[in-house]
Amino acid sequence: MSSDHLFDEATRVTAGDSRWQGRTSPDYWAFVGPFGGVTAATVLRALIEHPQAAGDPLAVTVNYCAPIAEGPFDLDLRLAKANRSSQHWTIELSQGGGDAATLATAVFAERRPSWSHQPATMPAAPPFDEVRRNPDTKMSWTRQYDFRFIEGGPRTNDGPAGAPYGAFSKLWLSDRKPRTIDMPSLLSMSDAFFGRVFHARGELVPFGTVSLTTYFHVSREELASENTAHVLALADAKVFNRSYQDQHGELWSPSGKLLATTTQIAYFKA
Amino acid sequence: MSSDHLFDEATRVTAGDSRWQGRTSPDYWAFVGPFGGVTAATVLRALIEHPQAAGDPLAVTVNYCAPIAEGPFDLDLRLAKANRSSQHWTIELSQGGGDAATLATAVFAERRPSWSHQPATMPAAPPFDEVRRNPDTKMSWTRQYDFRFIEGGPRTNDGPAGAPYGAFSKLWLSDRKPRTIDMPSLLSMSDAFFGRVFHARGELVPFGTVSLTTYFHVSREELASENTAHVLALADAKVFNRSYQDQHGELWSPSGKLLATTTQIAYFKA
Numbered sequence: 386m387s388s389d390h391l392f393d394e395a396t397r398v399t400a401g402d403s404r405w406q407g408r409t410s411p412d413y414w415a416f417v418g419p420f421g422g423v424t425a426a427t428v429l430r431a432l433i434e435h436p437q438a439a440g441d442p443l444a445v446t447v448n449y450c451a452p453i454a455e456g457p458f459d460l461d462l463r464l465a466k467a468n469r470s471s472q473h474w475t476i477e478l479s480q481g482g483g484d485a486a487t488l489a490t491a492v493f494a495e496r497r498p499s500w501s502h503q504p505a506t507m508p509a510a511p512p513f514d515e516v517r518r519n520p521d522t523k524m525s526w527t528r529q530y531d532f533r534f535i536e537g538g539p540r541t542n543d544g545p546a547g548a549p550y551g552a553f554s555k556l557w558l559s560d561r562k563p564r565t566i567d568m569p570s571l572l573s574m575s576d577a578f579f580g581r582v583f584h585a586r587g588e589l590v591p592f593g594t595v596s597l598t599t600y601f602h603v604s605r606e607e608l609a610s611e612n613t614a615h616v617l618a619l620a621d622a623k624v625f626n627r628s629y630q631d632q633h634g635e636l637w638s639p640s641g642k643l644l645a646t647t648t649q650i651a652y653f654k655a
Numbered sequence: 656m657s658s659d660h661l662f663d664e665a666t667r668v669t670a671g672d673s674r675w676q677g678r679t680s681p682d683y684w685a686f687v688g689p690f691g692g693v694t695a696a697t698v699l700r701a702l703i704e705h706p707q708a709a710g711d712p713l714a715v716t717v718n719y720c721a722p723i724a725e726g727p728f729d730l731d732l733r734l735a736k737a738n739r740s741s742q743h744w745t746i747e748l749s750q751g752g753g754d755a756a757t758l759a760t761a762v763f764a765e766r767r768p769s770w771s772h773q774p775a776t777m778p779a780a781p782p783f784d785e786v787r788r789n790p791d792t793k794m795s796w797t798r799q800y801d802f803r804f805i806e807g808g809p810r811t812n813d814g815p816a817g818a819p820y821g822a823f824s825k826l827w828l829s830d831r832k833p834r835t836i837d838m839p840s841l842l843s844m845s846d847a848f849f850g851r852v853f854h855a856r857g858e859l860v861p862f863g864t865v866s867l868t869t870y871f872h873v874s875r876e877e878l879a880s881e882n883t884a885h886v887l888a889l890a891d892a893k894v895f896n897r898s899y900q901d902q903h904g905e906l907w908s909p910s911g912k913l914l915a916t917t918t919q920i921a922y923f924k925a
Contacts, residue, residue, distance in 0.1 A: 446760065499895070602899070623905070627766035
């Protein structure tokens with residue numbers, strides 16, 4: 386990884402005796418804590434750097450239990466089960482010996498060659514360079530990314546909607562300072578959508594991701610060979626009900642490979 | 656729950672001193688272990704019956720680490736974090752004091768009334784009673800369900816495909832012996848699709864779900880008021896690559912309410 390990128394600083398971990406440590410970054414701050422994508426990426430980076438890790442990241446689920454306060458945090462990484470072809474990890478993030486602030490599970494797997502078939506097709510999109518970058522927002526984490534909306538850009542200045550707007554977005558997404566996409570940054574990008582409820586209602590409301598699950602559909606080698614700093618990102622919601630909304634999304638390489646799929650459930654107040 | 660249904664027998668748990676116990680059921684057996692949907696449902700049922708549980712099931716992720724052997728198993732349930740509106744649980748299933756065979760996380764939440772909006776629409780389908788039941792297969796778990804395919808039924812007798820078939824299926828799904836759907840059975844049904852790779856290739860190949868995530872989009876009260884024994888179930892896959900495939904699905908009430916969405920990543924050999 387390039388060592389002078391803010392993303393690499395924000396996801397840096399150090400190995401202690403029994404626990405690993407990280408630290409929140411003011412550069413990736415959201416409403417009431419760090420941007421969840423960077424928290425997820427930090428967890429994944431710690432696993433990748435763990436001496437026992439084998440295989441490629443396949444599936445990551447992150448449950449955001451409580452806001453993480455500014456400052457250092459501990460990561461308890463546990464390899465709960467391993468066999469010849471896969472590893473099952475559990476991760477608990479806490480601060481100052483307190484309760485879990487974030488819980489995660491991850492599966493690593495040997496990505497052996499197999500029959501390959503991609504029924505999904507990449508949606509049409511103008512090239513990255515031809516799409517205008519979204520203006521900056523106040524949240525620091527959003528200023529670390531380039532959001533180039535093709536469809537479903539933010540409507541946050543329209544005020545409350547009468548009939549709901551569409552919840553679908555299609556955009557090119559990249560680090561503001563270009564950085565070749567690796568597994569941790571791909572995971573972070575899978576959480577880098579604006580709340581679907583913001584789009585559907587045309588206004589900001591209290592919002593927080595509760596649980597995020599992302600699957601990687603390429604090996605690290607395949608991802609490296611894509612050698613890209615931006616992905617075509619799609620997100621949509623199916624239902625808003627009883628204070629929670631879903632979100633599902635796709636991250637495509639410019640060459641048309643589905644790199645990752647993601648889903649999350651999030652709290653909203655509206 | 657009705658106590659004389661095989662599903663209730665298969666998901667029964669008893670509270671021990673520090674651990675909960677369950678037992679595999681020969682009635683819900685898959686290739687090399689219990690049907691994963693019933694394992695997930697057993698975990699959820701234990702949580703629902705836990706004296707500390709509060710709120711409704713919102714999100715469940717189950718990681719299948721190793722086959723569960725026939726017989727009893729232990730469930731370690733831990734409430735890792737709770738606040739006024741949500742609970743974060745971790746669950747570890749093991750046998751005979753060994754390594755984890757299944758790991759899970761679950762979020763319970765107060766489903767407070769809110770703005771409600773369902774952008775997704777229920778696909779058209781003929782009524783349940785007008786669709787023919789799929790013939791039985793050899794696996795015992797499949798005989799506990801009624802699969803009434805509307806589109807994308809199994810092609811397992813066609814032999815290997817040249818060009819891949821479609822991976823999409825639309826079907827009515829119900830317990831073979833009708834049983835009013837509750838949260839545990841809805842969770843089980845979210846794993847009750849045949850492997851997408853079977854559909855796409857038109858043949859059975861070695862297959863196993865690695866990680867399953869299901870979100871509930873209704874409260875228990877809302878689910879009970881649907882008072883249904885069958886759901887319209889949709890499943891599709893986006894990509895098969897390097898020995899793993901994704902699956903995403905939806906479970907709809909006959910009245911047109913999106914009850915749950917689900918996604919999973921599964922191993923295949925082909």
